[in-house]
Amino acid sequence: xxxxxxQLRRLYFxxxxxxxxxxxxxxxxDPPLVRTLRHALWDQYQRLQPRVYQDTAVRxxxxxxxxxxxxxxxxxxxxxIAQLVERLHSLEAAAVGFDVVFAEPDRTTPAAVSRDWxxxxxxxxxxxxxxxxxxxxxxxxxxxxxxLGFSLEREGPGTVPPFMPLVAPVxxxxxxxxxxxxxxxVVAPLPVLSSSAAAAGALTFVPDDxxxxxxxxxxxxxxxxxxxxxxxxxxxxxxxxxxxxxxxGPSSNPGIAELRIGQVVVPTTRTxxxxxxxxxxxxxxxxxxxxxxxxxxxxxxVQGRLVLVGSSAQGxxxxxxxPLGGVIPGVEAHAQILEQALTDSYLYRPGWAVAVEAxxxxxxxxGIGLLALYAGVLWSALATVAALGATIWGGWYAFSxxxxxLDSIVPSIGIFTAFLLxxxxxxFASERRQRWVRQAFSRYVSPNxxxxxxxxxxxxxxxxxxxxxxxxxxxxxxxxxxxxxIDPGEAVALLxxxxxEMIHIxxxxxGTLDRIVGDAVAIMFSAPVHQxxxxxxxxxxxxxxxxxxxxxxxxxQAKGIPFGHTRIGVHxxxxxxxxxxxxxxxxxxxxxxxxxxxxxxxSVNKHLGTRVCLSEDVVAGVPGVLARRVGRLTLKGKTRALxxxxxxxxGLAHDEAEAAALPAYEHAYDLMAAGxxxxxxxxxxxxHERPDDPLVQLHLRRLRRGESGEVIVMTDK
Numbered sequence: 117x118x119x120x121x122x123q124l125r126r127l128y129f130x131x132x133x134x135x136x137x138x139x140x141x142x143x144x145x146d147p148p149l150v151r152t153l154r155h156a157l158w159d160q161y162q163r164l165q166p167r168v169y170q171d172t173a174v175r176x177x178x179x180x181x182x183x184x185x186x187x188x189x190x191x192x193x194x195x196x197i198a199q200l201v202e203r204l205h206s207l208e209a210a211a212v213g214f215d216v217v218f219a220e221p222d223r224t225t226p227a228a229v230s231r232d233w234x235x236x237x238x239x240x241x242x243x244x245x246x247x248x249x250x251x252x253x254x255x256x257x258x259x260x261x262x263x264l265g266f267s268l269e270r271e272g273p274g275t276v277p278p279f280m281p282l283v284a285p286v287x288x289x290x291x292x293x294x295x296x297x298x299x300x301x302v303v304a305p306l307p308v309l310s311s312s313a314a315a316a317g318a319l320t321f322v323p324d325d326x327x328x329x330x331x332x333x334x335x336x337x338x339x340x341x342x343x344x345x346x347x348x349x350x351x352x353x354x355x356x357x358x359x360x361x362x363x364x365g366p367s368s369n370p371g372i373a374e375l376r377i378g379q380v381v382v383p384t385t386r387t388x389x390x391x392x393x394x395x396x397x398x399x400x401x402x403x404x405x406x407x408x409x410x411x412x413x414x415x416x417x418v419q420g421r422l423v424l425v426g427s428s429a430q431g432x433x434x435x436x437x438x439p440l441g442g443v444i445p446g447v448e449a450h451a452q453i454l455e456q457a458l459t460d461s462y463l464y465r466p467g468w469a470v471a472v473e474a475x476x477x478x479x480x481x482x483g484i485g486l487l488a489l490y491a492g493v494l495w496s497a498l499a500t501v502a503a504l505g506a507t508i509w510g511g512w513y514a515f516s517x518x519x520x521x522l523d524s525i526v527p528s529i530g531i532f533t534a535f536l537l538x539x540x541x542x543x544f545a546s547e548r549r550q551r552w553v554r555q556a557f558s559r560y561v562s563p564n565x566x567x568x569x570x571x572x573x574x575x576x577x578x579x580x581x582x583x584x585x586x587x588x589x590x591x592x593x594x595x596x597x598x599x600x601x602i603d604p605g606e607a608v609a610l611l612x613x614x615x616x617e618m619i620h621i622x623x624x625x626x627g628t629l630d631r632i633v634g635d636a637v638a639i640m641f642s643a644p645v646h647q648x649x650x651x652x653x654x655x656x657x658x659x660x661x662x663x664x665x666x667x668x669x670x671x672x673q674a675k676g677i678p679f680g681h682t683r684i685g686v687h688x689x690x691x692x693x694x695x696x697x698x699x700x701x702x703x704x705x706x707x708x709x710x711x712x713x714x715x716x717x718x719s720v721n722k723h724l725g726t727r728v729c730l731s732e733d734v735v736a737g738v739p740g741v742l743a744r745r746v747g748r749l750t751l752k753g754k755t756r757a758l759x760x761x762x763x764x765x766x767g768l769a770h771d772e773a774e775a776a777a778l779p780a781y782e783h784a785y786d787l788m789a790a791g792x793x794x795x796x797x798x799x800x801x802x803x804h805e806r807p808d809d810p811l812v813q814l815h816l817r818r819l820r821r822g823e824s825g826e827v828i829v830m831t832d833k
Contacts, residue, residue, distance in 0.1 A: 131541045132485020132534040136478055139530030143474065148325045153525045155324055159439035161515045166440060167395040172458045173210065173354075173420060176402050176451050179427035183405040190432055194222040194249035196409070198256040200425065203408050205260040207418035211354035213263040213346050215319055215426030215434070215447040218305045222249040254312040263349045264305045265319040272301025274339025279307040281315050283352070285335065285342055285375075289364030295371045296337040296388050297322050314353050317346035321436065321449065322389065328437040329446075331389035332453040334375050334382060335362060346424075347390075347450050351377040351457060354422045362388070369467030380457050383464055391463035391521065392452050394440050401451060422458075424451055465521040476507060477527040481534040488538030496542075500535040504528050580694025585642045585706055586654035586734060587687055587714035588627070590618065590661060592635035593722065594680030601678065610679065611635055614668060618661055625657040630705050638715075640706055643693040651688055651737025655730065658686045659763060662728050685717025687731040716751040717760065719833050724762075725810025732759035744778055745785055746811060750829045757827050762811065777806060788815060789826040795819060 142150060177200065184190060197218075204212050225248050257264075266280070276282065280302065285292075299320070310316060318336050321329050334348045344352070344360065352360055355378030365373035371386020384390050405425075407413055426447025427434050435443040456462055480503045488496040511524030592614070599607045615637065619629060622639040626647065630638040639657060642650035665682035672679040689710030696703050717729040724746060735741050742764045748757035764775045784798035799816040806812055818828070 268299035317349035485534030683721035687714035
């Protein structure tokens, strides 16, 4: 058996290695889920730091809702499109690109409209002689630098219509066709329009698995023929270039590296797409189509610019999901990549990115995994958090400062997996060593005791030590009579819920359960683990208990169950704390006069009319305590008077009123403590304003009996 265990220990090292190997395999496989997580992170980067908009030579003529309302529903007659082209040409636009496919003849041309009308032959001949709308647009296209759009379909014979005005790229460094997205057919503009336009470009996007457009293709493929996108042709025509160059990457990083279009160099993915770094929506780039047709656009808005014509109207359904959230018109994605090309502000996914990500995964993953194997959980967890933070920060810094897209998701998954697997193996290895400690857990009930025993096994010995601790004693008023009024089983269930939450509150404040006696609970602070702020913890715990107990009783009373209120006493002092009992069972508790005093302070509430009593020793350790003096009480069986305080935020309905009346109460109390006869008038006045204040009534009765001073001798427990 020992030989087997030794062999297992030798295999522990392979746990983080296995985790790193699994995640490396995940990185190479790159399943859809991993891509979605990676893209979601990059989308968040873009939302945190969108591209800074610069007013470039790019404008969008927007066929928006207002234009449809003013001019008419889509599709507009082709003569209207011709007017739009004529306006842009007269304003000296460098090039015009249509994010629209004119694939069908204009149904509003006179001959087409009158075809089914019952007209005389002479009239029909006159109408047929009127200009055709498509011919009007074709003539206008010949006089301007216009790039028409076409769409691509996956299925088809893989041929391009011969009338398409396409320019074949110049390839450098190899053939780009194997890497480019392949399509089967073209939905082309009418031949009469295609042959009249300066160029044509594809409008097709290739969204990611989640439908978000993060990249815009610059070159695509129909069969074996490369076709440019609308963005590529607009850049080419706008610069007056004859063609464009596709440069391939090295053999170590195969695929397309960049496109050179005139003087513009655009880095791409290996498939010929450009990453879009989106800027927020800007009205500067938009020209409503109705304003252009109405002659309300100045030459400065168009002259020398690349103009895209598209639609943001929802009814035309040219909407895309954006990394910034929500949807955008498809034409805006084209405009964004054009702006990046003209300002040289691209996002890059460099060829060495995968190597850097894999090195990060291996080095950090193995380091964290080994640390989790041989170090404590806290240190390995802190190191894991630091490694994850550094990895995520590195990805963000690369994006923010260098516009690089690095994947920090997969390395983070690997680091966390190595930590998780290493921690599991570490836990398995230490389980056998700590089994004897776990057998002792049944003797203790407080979580901080369990942790203390695990960290200090030698504490499982009889004996005690002197410690200064704080104590919270609680008791439930009237529970015995409640047992007589309702079913005992129901009463026990109510008590168990009450005690469960009271103990939960104590544990939340890191108190130690000293004992439970019936409906009473005793909580200890600063043992077994030293707590320098034990008075503050006891004070906060007592108030939290009182607030819960008050609300619990009110809820039950509203249901007709006469559940009593809770009384609490809080005191601190030096006691003997340790394990008492015998070899069969331990009883971890505190012994000493402060324990008895805390119990007496709880009991004295019923004579004072209060719910919570704090000793002066506790109040001294709670900075800024909100409380008022009850008096110097000589408790039953005691000889020394103890200054007792009542907190003003103990959860009762009159908390705010008591806090507001505190200055008046303190003034009256000072008069009483000094033996000043004016104290009676002061408390008379307070009693008139606050007839339900138990402490005011207590001191008023004393003063009326002729007593003076702040010392109160308690004759009962």
